[in-house]
Amino acid sequence: MKNWAGNLKYSARAVERPSTLGELAGTVEAARKVKPLGSLHCFNDVADTNGIHVMLDGLGGSPEIDSTSRTVRVPGHLTYGALAQYLQQHGWALHNMASLPHISIAGALQTGTHGSGVANGSLSSAVTAIELMRATGETDRLEAADGGAFTGSVVGLGALGIVTSVELVIEPSYEVSQHVFENLPWDTALEHFDEIAASAYSVSLFTDYQSIGQVWLKARTGDDNASAAPTFYGATAATTARHPLPEMSGENCTAQFGIPGPWLERLPHFRPEFTPSNGDELQTEYILPREYAAAALETLRSFAGRVAPLLYASEMRTIAADDFWLSPAFNRDSVAFHFTFKPRQSDVEALLPEIEAALSPFGARPHWGKLFASGSSDVAPLYPRFTDFRDLAQAQDPDRKFRNEFLDKILGE
Numbered sequence: 001m002k003n004w005a006g007n008l009k010y011s012a013r014a015v016e017r018p019s020t021l022g023e024l025a026g027t028v029e030a031a032r033k034v035k036p037l038g039s040l041h042c043f044n045d046v047a048d049t050n051g052i053h054v055m056l057d058g059l060g061g062s063p064e065i066d067s068t069s070r071t072v073r074v075p076g077h078l079t080y081g082a083l084a085q086y087l088q089q090h091g092w093a094l095h096n097m098a099s100l101p102h103i104s105i106a107g108a109l110q111t112g113t114h115g116s117g118v119a120n121g122s123l124s125s126a127v128t129a130i131e132l133m134r135a136t137g138e139t140d141r142l143e144a145a146d147g148g149a150f151t152g153s154v155v156g157l158g159a160l161g162i163v164t165s166v167e168l169v170i171e172p173s174y175e176v177s178q179h180v181f182e183n184l185p186w187d188t189a190l191e192h193f194d195e196i197a198a199s200a201y202s203v204s205l206f207t208d209y210q211s212i213g214q215v216w217l218k219a220r221t222g223d224d225n226a227s228a229a230p231t232f233y234g235a236t237a238a239t240t241a242r243h244p245l246p247e248m249s250g251e252n253c254t255a256q257f258g259i260p261g262p263w264l265e266r267l268p269h270f271r272p273e274f275t276p277s278n279g280d281e282l283q284t285e286y287i288l289p290r291e292y293a294a295a296a297l298e299t300l301r302s303f304a305g306r307v308a309p310l311l312y313a314s315e316m317r318t319i320a321a322d323d324f325w326l327s328p329a330f331n332r333d334s335v336a337f338h339f340t341f342k343p344r345q346s347d348v349e350a351l352l353p354e355i356e357a358a359l360s361p362f363g364a365r366p367h368w369g370k371l372f373a374s375g376s377s378d379v380a381p382l383y384p385r386f387t388d389f390r391d392l393a394q395a396q397d398p399d400r401k402f403r404n405e406f407l408d409k410i411l412g413e
């Protein structure tokens with residue numbers, strides 16, 4: 001079996017699809033090595049194992065809304081798309097979505113997946129409780145009152161157990177309208193990045209590091225914003241539907257031109273019925289303190305010539321700080337530099353160490369689900385609670401059932 005991008009063949013010796021939690025517990029207890037798979041959208045081997053892969057879609061289950069506490073309890077294997085549909089049908093919403101709705105909730109949370117917005121935390125920031133099946137087959141429920149056991153587990157890289165369900169904050173359903181502007185002047189982006197990033201509920205800048213080709217503004221209906229104007233900081237309103245990748249059709253993307261629509265049909269860039277992004281691609285992303293946005297953008301400009309032959313598109317987004325130990329936005333209001341590369345893995349992998357060295361003075365943390373070159377000695381100093389996480393993983397999984405090559409590289413032997 002391969003991952004979604006097709007750049008990785010998993011090395012599991014068997015795949016199991018339990019249909020009850022009891023069956024799952026039996027598999028986990030008996031396995032020497034075991035790993036849950038979500039929707040296979042990671043570009044690296046974070047989800048790989050040489051033991052047994054468990055796919056949880058056979059467990060079924062549906063969301064349970066608690067309108068008093070404004071939370072939803074949801075099976076971890078459900079996709080954000082399925083949850084969003086359910087919430088919308090019942091008049092509720094999530095605070096944010098990633099660029100695509102196709103990903104599993106547990107898989108997205110475990111890698112610190114995020115959308116955009118200066119006041120929007122990562123998708124993990126909506127978690128109020130998490131249920132984890134441990135290596136023994138027993139299940140723990142953790143919530144904020146459990147302190148480090150909880151804040152260490154929400155972004156857990158699959159190292160602490162199998163997420164069987166999570167509880168997420170919800171809010172009444174809302175509408176969003178989306179506008180795309182083109183050709184934002186480079187110097188304006190540098191000078192006004194903070195105002196631009198804060199100018200709508202969710203803002204994305206797309207660049208090839210020579211120019212800022214597109215700005216996507218997603219505004220909640222009723223918010224005061226300038227997005228309906230014909231120009232935006234010198235950029236001009238797009239006249240046809242746009243795709244972040246210039247050669248792809250805007251048809252694949254959520255509605256633009258300021259037409260209001262439900263949050264779930266505007267916050268992701270890509271519509272659920274189409275292949276998101278290009279499909280034949282690789283991704284990398286670095287997350288760093290927001291105050292370095294302009295300096296990092298200017299630094300990356302020096303890579304423009306070398307990046308260009310490999311790049312489909314690059315996106316800048318913002319993420320509000322959270323307190324999950326291994327979240328790339330831990331304790332830092334952040335800016336994220338995302339790269340969608342062509343499927344030229346050896347060329348991409350040759351370039352990444354240089355990009356990482358250039359971004360290192362800014363304390364750039366790699367996205368856990370995308371390609372990066374750093375190892376334990378690079379990432380450990382970037383996370384103040386890294387050692388606590390390693391201890392937690394060791395305590396919860398002393399026989400290292402959930403460990404794989406990725407975790408050995410990141411957590412160290």
Ligand SMILES: Cc1cc2nc3c(=O)[nH]c(=O)nc-3n(C[C@H](O)[C@H](O)[C@H](O)COP(=O)(O)OP(=O)(O)OC[C@H]3O[C@@H](n4cnc5c(N)ncnc54)[C@H](O)[C@@H]3O)c2cc1C
Pocket residue numbers: 004035036037038039040041042043046047048056076077098099100103104105106107108109110111112113114115157158161162163164276277283367369370
């Ligand atoms: C086209 C595209 C667009 C993307 N856009 C964004 C974006 O906008 N923002 C962003 O931040 N990222 C984005 N990503 C990256 C993506 O969100 C992450 O890689 C995410 O982890 C994918 O979730 P998944 O369910 O496919 O995870 P998988 O690859 O299946 O698994 C990821 C990790 O989670 C673990 N896991 C899965 N299920 C469970 C479980 N039940 N319990 C415990 N651990 C589990 C796995 O073992 C593995 O360690 C994008 C990826 C693609 C392909």
